[in-house]
Amino acid sequence: MTETPALPALWPAPLADGTVHATVTVPGSKSVTNRALVLAALAAEPGWVRRPLRSRDSQLMSDALRALGVGIEETVSSSSAGDGAGGEAWRIIPAALHGPTTVDVGNAGTVMRFLPPVATLADGDIRFDGDPRSYERPLGQVITALRTLGARIDDDGRGALPMTVQGGGALEGGTVEIDASNSSQFVSALLLSAPRFNQGVEVRHVGGKLPSMPHIRMTVEMLRAAGAQVDTPEAGGEKDVWRVTPGALLGRDMVVEPDLSNAQPFLAAALITGGTVTIPDWPRRTTQPGDALRRIFTEMGGSCELTDAGLVFTGTGKIHGIDVDLSEVGELTPGIAAVAALADSDSVLRGVAHLRLHETDRLAALTKEINALGGDVTETPDGLRIRPRRMHGGTFHTYDDHRMATAGAVIGLAVEGVQIENVATTAKTLPDFPKMWTDMLAGDADGSGAPGAGAGA
Known part of the structure; x- marks a missing residue:
């Protein structure tokens, strides 16, 4: 930049x-860029993120993934798909995730919520810290849900940042209830990493009305584009229940709107x-x-x-x-x-x-x-x-x-x-x-x- x-x-x-x-x-789009980065980092093969947003939030996400071991090569290229999506492109090279390291979330909701599930798949301790305001933003539902799914997290009982995820290289997964009425990002956070969980995940929202449903639909569509199997309420499933089947994510060529x-x-x-x-x-x-x-x-x-x-x-x-x-x-x-x-x-x-x-x-x-x-x-x-x-x-x-x-x-x-x-x-x-x-x-x-x-x- x-x-x-x-x-x-x-x-x-x-x-x-x-x-x-x-x-x-x-x-x-920041929302598309940061979801694309997470999915590409968890894929079984390299992929591309084209026309990414280069901003503080996306830089925090890419820096965090690099700290976990993911390769991100920033290039300027022409589109191999012939769709006019040339320009800046980031080649994402997945790798075995590892710690110990510290992730700076800044005040980015996508980073503080999307990356703790990713960190459970790493070997080693991953500490999460950020701006003072990030300590006040809700994260407890994600922490509790990850513990239910088998994660070990040290947050000194705060239910908020700062905290340390004790990565074990894998997460069992399964069924979890969550109140996402404060943020749709709670649901998206669990869904994005779910294909890599041993049992996948079944997320059941049990609170009040979900805000920002378009962002959950964005997460689902991007997961499916990366090869994941996702059952949703919109597809005739139970109300406020999302199921992701375990399986490999594909390295895709994703163009950011x-x-x-x-x-x-x-x-x-x-x-x-x-x-x-x-x-x-x-x-x-x-x-x-x-x-x-x-x-x-x-x-x-x-x-x-x-x-x-x-x-x-x-x-x-x-x-x-x-x-x-x-x-x-x-x-x-x-x-x-x-x-x-x-x-x-x-x-x-x-x-x-x-x-x-x-x-x-x-x-x-x-x-x-x-x-x-x-x-x-x-x-x-x-x-x-x-x-x-x-x-x-x-x-x-x-x-x-x-x-x-x-x-x-x-x-x-x-x-x-x-x-x-x-x-x-x-x-x-x-x-x-x-x-x-x-x-x-x-x-x-x-x-x-x-x-x-x-x-x-």
């Missing part, structure tokens, strides 16, 4: 001085300014939650069309409030809240109580920061009520949360004097966001200012 200039502690969010017209190439959730602030810019933004390579079929933006932002006043050039989204400059259940697409909440604060009517965002346990308490953070700019946001038991008000400039704090930073930039399009504290946190999943943002406002119609080619899109 090319080195970018240091960013100021308070980044002045640019005010839009007209309609936005730009083509923005967004980098690859653009991160549709990271397209959100750029689509919001078109909606707010009455302009047009095109996102190249938007898939016509996907499990990514970000695809819901086509419906949600259309209901809020825009229009979109899937074309050969990509997704073309156009705004009218009028923004309507929305009453919407975001339980399956909770990661979109900060951006939708930012747009809703600029709407012509009230909005209610529901089904996202689990966001209190994300990178930060996103519901409390959005309420505090939007209200500090003169907005009127109230927390509800499972979401937010937003009453648009005339807002003013001020500091928008991010709490080391990338989606808070992009939400602040969205508000800054229409509110003069907004300054984003620690905009550099966007590097978690969206490298070079400040440059992408200013290029978009300048009408960079060829996407050359985006990190697409240079950052693994």
Whole structure:
């Protein structure tokens, strides 16, 4: 990744001085990249991950897998499949997993949850540590489930990081009950490694409504693409029960889709300014939650069309409030809240109580920061009520949360004097966001200012 200039502690969010017209190439999906890395590392033969996201979260995942013994060769190549997926590609070379080593999870949910099951397959102790916020994020359900399946884990009774997985080279597996109502990643974590468990796994969710179901569907589809046999509720199985049969995973040539959730602030810019933004390579079929933006932002006043050039989204400059259940697409909440604060009517965002346990308490953070700019946001038991008000400039704090930073930039399009504290946190999943943002406002119609080619899109 090319080195970018240091960013100021308070980044002045640019005010839009007209309609936005730009083509923005967004980098690859973090969710797809990190799942692809895990599956390739557990495969029986080498494979490729093409157009990977190069960001803090994906770097933490690749560094951790390397520490466990996996070979990852970063290259620039042309696609052998003739599908235009040339560019950056990582060749993943599986190996016998081993310790002792320490895995730095940062504040990446996928790393802290997906890799402990992988570590049970290693020989030796694997210690997991991370940023201070990672100690507060829920992990106990994964720890308890792994113990049920035969793992030995030392967490000093915390049910959280830091902890040590005492890898025995294999895991028995079997049936386990888990309450994944706080995070769908609990289910995905167990499913991804399950083909390597002696008995596979049967995961039974026994809690409240599962959030972010598209991410579980993503996990299942990627497992099947790697040769795993997975029985799911959608395939006629029992409700909230997933079964993975033990077996070898195949080394595949996997192409990472653009991160549709990271397209959100750029689509919001078109909606707010009455302009047009095109996102190249938007898939016509996907499990990514970000695809819901086509419906949600259309209901809020825009229009979109899937074309050969990509997704073309156009705004009218009028923004309507929305009453919407975001339980399956909770990661979109900060951006939708930012747009809703600029709407012509009230909005209610529901089904996202689990966001209190994300990178930060996103519901409390959005309420505090939007209200500090003169907005009127109230927390509800499972979401937010937003009453648009005339807002003013001020500091928008991010709490080391990338989606808070992009939400602040969205508000800054229409509110003069907004300054984003620690905009550099966007590097978690969206490298070079400040440059992408200013290029978009300048009408960079060829996407050359985006990190697409240079950052693994």
